[in-house]
Amino acid sequence: MAYVGLTKPRVIELLLLTTVPVMFFAAGGVPDLGLVVATVLGGSLSAGSASVFNCVYDRDIDEQMRRTRRRALPRHIITPRAALVFGFVLGILSTVVLWAWVNELSAGLSVAAIAFYVFGYTMLLKRRTTQNIVWGGIAGCFPALIGWTAVTEELAWAPFVLFAVVFFWTPPHTWALALRYREDYKQVDVPMLPVVRSARVVARQIVAYSWVMVATSLLLWPVAGTGLVYPVAAAVLGAVFLVQAHQLERRARGTEDLAVIRPMHLFHSSNLYLSLLFVAVAIDPLLH
Known part of the structure; x- marks a missing residue:
């Protein structure tokens, strides 16, 4: 359960909420169930991977904040190295799932979302500017694109x-x-x-x-x-x-x-x- 907590399940739920409805919209009705399952699985692994990397990088400040001090890394339940490996595994699996069972465009957008959240928001913007979540929030917008491209294979x-x-x-x-x-x-x-x-x-x-x-x-x-x-x-x-x-x-x-x-x-x-x-x-x- 400690590893699951690193993926921030409530964030994943919110991201999937903007993925699946867009698939219905793109399909003009009910999309293929297998495609939905593959997209949901790949998207969940992708969002989980980004969250894990965020937890690893922010473990120093998470330990001092009331809202985050109960997470696994601040409590030293999981080592940073183990969490980092877990994040990479989730990221690789998400890319494989989306590439193999959805399409290359959706997989590429997923990788871009992870990279932007980790490098753009977590490492570059969060601790430097009041506009951190304005531009960093772009990473959370990608599920709408992924849901659409999963069905149509185009933007x-x-x-x-x-x-x-x-x-x-x-x-x-x-x-x-x-x-x-x-x-x-x-x-x-x-x-x-x-x-x-x-x-x-x-x-x-x-x-x-x-x-x-x-x-x-x-x-x-x-x-x-x-x-x-x-x-x-x-x-x-x-x-x-x-x-x-x-x-x-x-x-x-x-x-x-x-x-x-x-x-x-x-x-x-x-x-x-x-x-x-x-x-x-x-x-x-x-x-x-």
Whole structure:
């Protein structure tokens, strides 16, 4: 179970949630079950590999943060070398699975996602800039492309719209969490935006990104010619999310008290928003 924990299963679940619905959308209905299984397996191994490498590199700061100090490496249950080997094994297996049973393009995108998350976000951006998760979040957008290419074996504008939705969703989602744990990040000198800016400034940024995210989500309707299920769902879910983002901004005016701001409310809501939006992505072609 310690090794499983290194793969961050909850992150894998979220990434798969943006992979499988896109496969339904790309197929215009129910995709081949074997292809779905192979893509899910390869994607899970890929995301797990990236997470393991992240845990190895960040083990020094994870040991000092309340949210992460119970992980296997900070508790010295697993050695860094053993974890590193585990990460490479998962990465190799994911590439083999996707290359052999899905296609070369999907396998290549998977490798690119791992590389960007490890080298781009974890090693280069995370400890150097307040924009770490803005650009580092690109790695979490790749599943939309992988799900599409698994079915079509080519790229198109539609998956890039969904890629952009996840890109603009990441800052509100992560900054809400970082607000809750800003003292942890401050203690280990990770310059997350809530560490170096006031809660009100962070909340305004969350509102700005939320508006762009919702507008981007509605682009899928004209770009991909969806039915009415998706745009209606996107509009309703987007409206609810924007209300919650503005409520967070109002609560953050003139206070740094997290009990008043309640950032975790938006964090959990962001998970629900993305989940339901991609469920709509999967359902739309079934009813269109």
